[in-house]
Structures are given as structure tokens and as C-alpha cells.
Amino acid sequence: MTEPLPLAAEPECERHCGPAGSDRRHFLFAAGATLVGLTIPGLGVAQAKVAAYPRKKVGLLSKLKKGEAVEFRYPWDHANCNTVLLKLGQEAAGGVGPDKDVVAFNGLCPHMGWDIPAKKFFAVPGIAGPCPGHWTTFDLTRYGMVVSGHATQGLPQVLLELDGDDIFATGVLGLIFGFHDNKAEPKE
Numbered sequence: 001m002t003e004p005l006p007l008a009a010e011p012e013c014e015r016h017c018g019p020a021g022s023d024r025r026h027f028l029f030a031a032g033a034t035l036v037g038l039t040i041p042g043l044g045v046a047q048a049k050v051a052a053y054p055r056k057k058v059g060l061l062s063k064l065k066k067g068e069a070v071e072f073r074y075p076w077d078h079a080n081c082n083t084v085l086l087k088l089g090q091e092a093a094g095g096v097g098p099d100k101d102v103v104a105f106n107g108l109c110p111h112m113g114w115d116i117p118a119k120k121f122f123a124v125p126g127i128a129g130p131c132p133g134h135w136t137t138f139d140l141t142r143y144g145m146v147v148s149g150h151a152t153q154g155l156p157q158v159l160l161e162l163d164g165d166d167i168f169a170t171g172v173l174g175l176i177f178g179f180h181d182n183k184a185e186p187k188e
């Protein structure tokens with residue numbers, strides 16, 4: 001009976017790194033793991049930055065008087081974010097409070113960005129304007145929709161929430177003039 005021939009030994013890696021090809025596989029695996037580790041946290045941060053508007057306290061319900069505008073900036077401390085908070089004394093779409101009559105709107109006209117001063121926000125009849133640029137008026141009881149004039153978009157409405165007596169701004173309906181994204185921090 002013939003003795004079986006011994007199996008040929010696997011060629012030894014010159015750098016003592018195991019069977020041929022194993023160091024390449026180890027390298028690809030390690031590189032992949034590193035990429036996953038770098039990519040997922042990056043994506044997580046990016047998503048967190050665009051996920052939500054800030055929640056900002058902007059006034060006290062008990063201090064508001066019908067027709068007296070209160071001004072603040074939202075969502076950024078930027079001139080384009082001038083916002084007018086107003087108690088209309090009549091129910092309004094998006095209004096908060098027991099009478100659903102407290103609303104807030106961005107003060108820049110969406111037509112060409114002229115500033116509509118707070119004194120041109122009228123609780124009665126619930127109109128903002130006319131805009132000093134080209135005379136557009138906006139209905140504050142109906143989400144800021146255009147009543148008449150050149151603007152083709154309504155005045156952006158700042159969303160409000162009530163927590164006890166505290167009024168919070170929590171978002172914006174409509175694009176603020178001059179911005180490509182309300183939630184992207186303006187550069188200047």
C-alpha cells in the first residue's frame with residue numbers, strides 16, 4: 001500500500017501575516033468598519049440640525065392687549081425675522097388662547113421684502129398693510145392670505161403654542177422673504 005503524499009504547505013507570507021490574501025481581506029473589512037463609524041455619526045448630526053424649529057418664549061397671554069402689537073424675532077435673531085404678535089379680539093386661523101385670537105406673523109412682505117411696520121397690523125378688521133412697497137394687504141384671520149395687491153404669497157404665519165400663561169413660537173408657515181430655508185441659519 002502506498003503512503004499518501006503529504007499536502008503541500010500553504011506558502012508563507014513574507015511579512016508573517018497569515019495565509020495568502022488574508023491581510024487584504026482584513027484591510028477591506030477594517031476600512032469598511034471605519035467608514036461606517038465615520039458616516040453614521042455625521043448623518044446623525046446633519047439630521048438633528050434640520051429636524052425642528054426652536055421653541056422660543058415670546059410673551060405672556062395676560063399682558064397682551066387687543067390691538068397692541070408685540071415685536072420679536074423668530075426663528076433667528078435676524079432682521080428678516082421681525083415678527084408681530086397680536087391679539088385680534090376675534091377668532092383667527094391658527095390663533096391661540098381661550099378665544100383663539102392671538103396670532104403672529106413675519107413682518108416682511110413676501111412680494112419684494114418691504115417691511116410692514118407693526119403699526120400697520122390692525123386687530124380690526126384683522127388686516128396687515130397696505131404694504132408700503134406696492135400696497136398688498138393680508139388677512140390676519142386667514143393664515144395671512146393676500147386680500148389684494150401684488151404679492152402672490154401670504155404673509156408667513158409664526159405658529160404659537162400656549163403653556164399656562166406663556167406663549168411660545170414653535171414654527172413658521174411659509175417661506176420668509178430672502179431665505180431659501182427658514183431653518184438654515186442665515187450667514188449675515
Ligand code: FES
Binds near residue numbers: 136
Ligand atoms: S413689497 Fe409688498 S407689495 Fe411689493
